[in-house]
Amino acid sequence: MRGIAFFIFLFIHLGAVAQEKRPLTHADYDRWESISGTFISNDGQWVAYQVVLQDGDGRAVFMSHQSPSRKWSVPRGEKIRFSEDGRRGIGLIKAEKDAVRKHKLMKTKKEHLPKDSLFVIDLTSGKVDKHPGVKDFMLPDKNKNWYAYQCEPARGDSVETGGNAPKKSKGKDEKERFSIEVRKFGEGKNHQFHNVSDFGFDEEGRFLYYVQAADDTLKQILSVLELERGETTQVADHLSQYKFPVFDAAGKELVFLGSEDAEDDEKARFSLYHWSFEGAKPKQIAGKGFPGIMEGAVVSPHFAPRFSEDGRRIFFGTGAAHKEFSYEKDTTILDEERVSLDIWGWQDDEIQPMQLKKLNDKKKESFLAVYYKEDGRTVQLADTDMAHVILDENKKSDVVLGWDEGRYRRNYSWDIQIGKDLYAVDLSSGNRVLLEKNAIGEPRMSPGGKYAFWYSFPDSSWMAFDLATRNKITLTANIEENFFNEIHDAPAMPDSYGFAGWTKGDAAFLVYDQFDVWKIDPNDVSRPVNITKGEGRRRQIAFRIENLDEEERYFDVQEPLVLSAFDHKDKKSGYFKGDWTGNKLPQKLVMGDARYFDLRKARHSDKVIYQKSSYILSPDMYASDLGMKGERRMSSINPQQEQVAWGNVELMSFLSNSGETMEGLLFKPEDFDESKKHPMMVYFYERNANGIHLYRPPVPSASIINIPYFVSNGYVVFVPDIKYKVGGPGPSAYDCVVPGVNAVVSRGFVDPERIGIQGQSWGGYQVAYIITKTDMFKAAGAGAPVTNMTSAYGGIRWGTGMSRMFQYEQTQSRIGGTLWEKPMHYIENSPLFFADRINTPVLIMHNDEDGAVPWYQGIEFFMALKRNNIPSWLLVYNDEDHNLKERKNRKDLSIRLSQFFDHYLKEQPAPLWMTEGLPALEKGRTLKYDLAE
Numbered sequence: 001m002r003g004i005a006f007f008i009f010l011f012i013h014l015g016a017v018a019q020e021k022r023p024l025t026h027a028d029y030d031r032w033e034s035i036s037g038t039f040i041s042n043d044g045q046w047v048a049y050q051v052v053l054q055d056g057d058g059r060a061v062f063m064s065h066q067s068p069s070r071k072w073s074v075p076r077g078e079k080i081r082f083s084e085d086g087r088r089g090i091g092l093i094k095a096e097k098d099a100v101r102k103h104k105l106m107k108t109k110k111e112h113l114p115k116d117s118l119f120v121i122d123l124t125s126g127k128v129d130k131h132p133g134v135k136d137f138m139l140p141d142k143n144k145n146w147y148a149y150q151c152e153p154a155r156g157d158s159v160e161t162g163g164n165a166p167k168k169s170k171g172k173d174e175k176e177r178f179s180i181e182v183r184k185f186g187e188g189k190n191h192q193f194h195n196v197s198d199f200g201f202d203e204e205g206r207f208l209y210y211v212q213a214a215d216d217t218l219k220q221i222l223s224v225l226e227l228e229r230g231e232t233t234q235v236a237d238h239l240s241q242y243k244f245p246v247f248d249a250a251g252k253e254l255v256f257l258g259s260e261d262a263e264d265d266e267k268a269r270f271s272l273y274h275w276s277f278e279g280a281k282p283k284q285i286a287g288k289g290f291p292g293i294m295e296g297a298v299v300s301p302h303f304a305p306r307f308s309e310d311g312r313r314i315f316f317g318t319g320a321a322h323k324e325f326s327y328e329k330d331t332t333i334l335d336e337e338r339v340s341l342d343i344w345g346w347q348d349d350e351i352q353p354m355q356l357k358k359l360n361d362k363k364k365e366s367f368l369a370v371y372y373k374e375d376g377r378t379v380q381l382a383d384t385d386m387a388h389v390i391l392d393e394n395k396k397s398d399v400v401l402g403w404d405e406g407r408y409r410r411n412y413s414w415d416i417q418i419g420k421d422l423y424a425v426d427l428s429s430g431n432r433v434l435l436e437k438n439a440i441g442e443p444r445m446s447p448g449g450k451y452a453f454w455y456s457f458p459d460s461s462w463m464a465f466d467l468a469t470r471n472k473i474t475l476t477a478n479i480e481e482n483f484f485n486e487i488h489d490a491p492a493m494p495d496s497y498g499f500a501g502w503t504k505g506d507a508a509f510l511v512y513d514q515f516d517v518w519k520i521d522p523n524d525v526s527r528p529v530n531i532t533k534g535e536g537r538r539r540q541i542a543f544r545i546e547n548l549d550e551e552e553r554y555f556d557v558q559e560p561l562v563l564s565a566f567d568h569k570d571k572k573s574g575y576f577k578g579d580w581t582g583n584k585l586p587q588k589l590v591m592g593d594a595r596y597f598d599l600r601k602a603r604h605s606d607k608v609i610y611q612k613s614s615y616i617l618s619p620d621m622y623a624s625d626l627g628m629k630g631e632r633r634m635s636s637i638n639p640q641q642e643q644v645a646w647g648n649v650e651l652m653s654f655l656s657n658s659g660e661t662m663e664g665l666l667f668k669p670e671d672f673d674e675s676k677k678h679p680m681m682v683y684f685y686e687r688n689a690n691g692i693h694l695y696r697p698p699v700p701s702a703s704i705i706n707i708p709y710f711v712s713n714g715y716v717v718f719v720p721d722i723k724y725k726v727g728g729p730g731p732s733a734y735d736c737v738v739p740g741v742n743a744v745v746s747r748g749f750v751d752p753e754r755i756g757i758q759g760q761s762w763g764g765y766q767v768a769y770i771i772t773k774t775d776m777f778k779a780a781g782a783g784a785p786v787t788n789m790t791s792a793y794g795g796i797r798w799g800t801g802m803s804r805m806f807q808y809e810q811t812q813s814r815i816g817g818t819l820w821e822k823p824m825h826y827i828e829n830s831p832l833f834f835a836d837r838i839n840t841p842v843l844i845m846h847n848d849e850d851g852a853v854p855w856y857q858g859i860e861f862f863m864a865l866k867r868n869n870i871p872s873w874l875l876v877y878n879d880e881d882h883n884l885k886e887r888k889n890r891k892d893l894s895i896r897l898s899q900f901f902d903h904y905l906k907e908q909p910a911p912l913w914m915t916e917g918l919p920a921l922e923k924g925r926t927l928k929y930d931l932a933e
Helices: 002-018 097-105 352-357 359-363 406-413 535-539 639-643 707-712 729-745 762-770 789-793 805-809 823-828 831-837 856-867 887-905
Strands: 033-040 046-053 059-064 071-075 077-082 088-093 117-122 128-132 134-138 146-151 178-184 190-201 207-213 220-226 231-239 241-247 253-259 271-276 283-286 297-299 313-320 367-372 377-380 388-390 399-404 420-426 432-439 451-456 461-466 471-474 499-502 509-512 517-520 541-545 562-567 573-577 587-592 595-601 607-613 620-625 648-655 661-668 678-683 716-720 750-760 779-783 842-845 872-875
Touching: 033 077, 033 595, 033 607, 033 620, 046 077, 046 620, 059 077, 059 088, 071 077, 071 088, 071 117, 088 134, 117 134, 134 190, 146 190, 190 241, 207 241, 220 241, 220 253, 231 241, 231 253, 231 271, 253 313, 271 313, 283 367, 352 359, 406 805, 432 451, 432 461, 461 509, 499 541, 517 541, 535 541, 562 587, 562 595, 648 729, 661 707, 661 729, 678 729, 678 887, 707 716, 707 887, 716 729, 729 750, 729 762, 750 762, 750 887, 762 779, 762 831, 779 887, 789 805, 789 823, 789 856, 831 856, 842 856, 842 887, 856 872, 872 887
Parallel strands: 573 595, 678 716, 678 750, 750 779, 779 842, 842 872
Antiparallel strands: 033 046, 046 059, 059 071, 077 088, 088 117, 117 128, 134 146, 146 178, 178 190, 190 207, 207 220, 220 231, 241 253, 253 271, 271 283, 297 313, 313 367, 367 377, 388 399, 399 420, 420 432, 451 461, 461 471, 499 509, 509 517, 541 562, 562 573, 573 587, 595 607, 607 620, 648 661, 661 716
């Protein structure tokens, strides 16, 4: 008996040891999985998703909606889609990452690296057909019965131009030539073409156009393949370039841009051509000097032409002709003799850095024009005086919306809520009627083309113009609820809660207040309908309409109404059934302690898929019907998480120094013991409490601490919300963060001597400010912090070329005035001026290509800390932006963040990079992760 008892004891003991969970390590990042793209077949019988590893080979999965055990997996599959009938799947099989890496280590030439393949899977049998050496593939937008794929050039391909052999490009500026294969799903029909530079389907999947190089000439040939009949028609062979071939809705005509100039000619001039199956040759219908086109303009090669739905009109773009200057053309001047400078003129609408950032866009600027087929007439709709024209989605309206912001653009450097002058534009004549001066908002066209509409910031209301009558309509005039953001706390005018869209025929506008959904008839705004019957506001649940048919441009009130729901009190989410008439209360379909998102419905059935996540639950895919009955889990990513000490999260409330109730997220380690004193990290950025059910995967840091990593390694992590007061962003942060931390400490499980704080950008600024006011933090991390608002105010956001003035006067920095209007506000909110009060060791990251916060801000802060003998380190990742892009650098930062805080909060030895530094002489030769003895 004693032996048996010992065996039982040993068995139980070993089982307990086997189940013991380990903390996350930096080596875990690469194999962590996520789902990228979820799809459901038109009939709802099959679903598909792609599993992506952070660094490794993923897989594509196809499975039965009703029977998840019927599942096919394609290793390294991606870019997956279904055929129209849902019986087959298609995608690319990426080359194995390890194999590609090995070849790169061996200095293998790019053209000899392992190539991708195309796969087509029969979902009934699981049989996979593979086509090697495929670069990309294409399906029609609708009626996905055919597919075409682009083949990689085989090694040693002939460079001869004759016959059917593929030929290579003649020059670096010419388009790549390749072969394509066109196939029909499930049938033997296929076509192959060589020496192709461009190809594409019509929207309905009836035709394929392709452009081929002609034999022994610089000309190219544009042809059209009628897919079902297998007949090829040559459209044109007299041009050197073809761009943007587009079919009309009926599939009888083609429009394209063409040029006789060579592909490498920067001054190539294009014309607009129209061709029909009934005609022999394409007709040139627009070009430089054609009647109707604005003086000096040419057909823009950067704007894809398009037909109106009824086929009567062809819309295209015009642009300025290439302008030459004598200084530019002077061949007697050497390159080293040419002057290169930027001139910043006070009269310029945009400052030089913004002009330079937008230079390529400016070169490609296109102005809309329309060609009428019945009488061959061209009408210029947009021009330099009114650059923007917005068409209805079917392009069939006779009056459309135009707008121009030219007279207000100069103020954009400090006022990002500039106005626009709105016009009704007659498509037949191009005549413009001014509708509204200085409208502040983003104007749009209703899908049916009857209305121009926008949210008016000064009025905090939704506005519209009836384009036929020119009547202005305040859509939300008779609704008492607010349509502006009710928790807005910045100096600018508050934004709206958005809109869902329009019902069929522009019959009603669907718009949101903070909680509910409203249906407004533009012809009778006196009787708006709250289709959620005020239930959202009563229960503090935000309802939003789910778009169940992404191909439709409007909502059909004969179809089911499904609402997403988010409870602002307990943070639950889910879906409700709604009523388009507003006669019935929303009916709960599913609601839980999770984040529900990415709802997709089968086009021809009521079967749906969606994703669900929580802090603990990876965002897996689930299947159900539209009533959310019989939920089935369709994926199980990250099984390795079961072996990891993960932890949990709770919602907590606390009082700010001003007495307001605030919320925060408190993350606790697994097997949390309230009787022990834990180290704590504090992180924040604006408000995060609503994200309690976000799944936060362990990923290498782009700039901030990875919460799961720190929680898994024994830290409590606290994320408080912050409410701001204009003029005092720093004190606002202090008044929320510090009392929040004290509230956690008062619960007894946090060691007050082992608390760290970390933030990035706006969060980094607040970290820097807070440590000038308190010594409660043992260590601090400040990423890309603005520490001197006086110098930052006059700086540039190099990523956009914008002046930083607007940020302080109107948005996040929340000063609410200019530097000369409120100089003391800028100084009092700047940590740099109080750096002598800091006693907290600081780790700063600020990179030398930061496009958001000038990196000299980090330098100013570091030098102040260094001068005051505060232990501090500045990490500058070369050629990196505001947040790290390169994975190698993200991994490096993750290690240094954890080593820094482990040293100060867990009394771990400091790494050599902290104790010895990293001299320039050793840069790139060692990383100094080793811990000091």
